[in-house]
Amino acid sequence: MVLLAGFNAAVHSQGKEIRLNAYGAYVFDDKVDNGYSYSTLGYFSGTIKGGFMWGGGLEFRLHEYYGLELLYQRLDTHVPLDYYSNRPNQKTTLDLGINYIMIGGTRTLRAGGGKAEPYGGFMLGMGILDTKSDSLGSANATKFAWGLRLGTNIWASEKVGIKLQAQMLSIPQGAGGGLYFGTGGAGVGVSTYSSMLQFVIGGGLSFKLGGNAQHTQTSTSQ
Numbered sequence: 001m002v003l004l005a006g007f008n009a010a011v012h013s014q015g016k017e018i019r020l021n022a023y024g025a026y027v028f029d030d031k032v033d034n035g036y037s038y039s040t041l042g043y044f045s046g047t048i049k050g051g052f053m054w055g056g057g058l059e060f061r062l063h064e065y066y067g068l069e070l071l072y073q074r075l076d077t078h079v080p081l082d083y084y085s086n087r088p089n090q091k092t093t094l095d096l097g098i099n100y101i102m103i104g105g106t107r108t109l110r111a112g113g114g115k116a117e118p119y120g121g122f123m124l125g126m127g128i129l130d131t132k133s134d135s136l137g138s139a140n141a142t143k144f145a146w147g148l149r150l151g152t153n154i155w156a157s158e159k160v161g162i163k164l165q166a167q168m169l170s171i172p173q174g175a176g177g178g179l180y181f182g183t184g185g186a187g188v189g190v191s192t193y194s195s196m197l198q199f200v201i202g203g204g205l206s207f208k209l210g211g212n213a214q215h216t217q218t219s220t221s222q
Contacts, residue, residue: 017061018209021163025053025202027075032196046081048096053200059106067106071123073169074099075198079131092135099128100145100169115155123147127171127196145171151203159208167200 033045057071079094102125109118127145132138151165172195 019059020207021057023055023204025200028199044083046079049077051077069104092133095132097130117153120150143171161206163204169198171196
């Protein structure tokens, strides 16, 4: 918090802009399996169901065309699962919560000085997964995560913009033995994994908290 406050003060002192972003989006279904459907060592196959993802971010505009955002996104969903451990053809449904905590770079393109502000960028961070089911118990794991995004801000006023955005989010080796996806219960684990790749489409709101816009107004008034 102290470092964030210091960075905030430094950005303001240099006349840079800070934005508060709020997100809401739909995540599409994503199939996961460990690729060992005919193995006697254990396998799982299921679908992470789509659902509503929400979140927020604090974006520091380091340059007119570049920004850096610290963001959090959350999805609560369920996973119908077929698995094999001690007995074949077992079924369960997992309750799954996915938390994305990431740092994203943003490259902005000015569309002729109009209200539209297209952007794109790459994100790195971590995914925190929590699972729970009646037959397999509960577990959690923290994994490396990355993402891509492409969208546009449409500025309804000088301070408030509407965001339209598409994302691709991935947690490599995010589902598997560590989460007991079909590995025989809480006491036994198999080190086989399936990468998660989620397509997200939605939008949100962006609020300019100060910096360049405020600085420009002050200079004009003087």
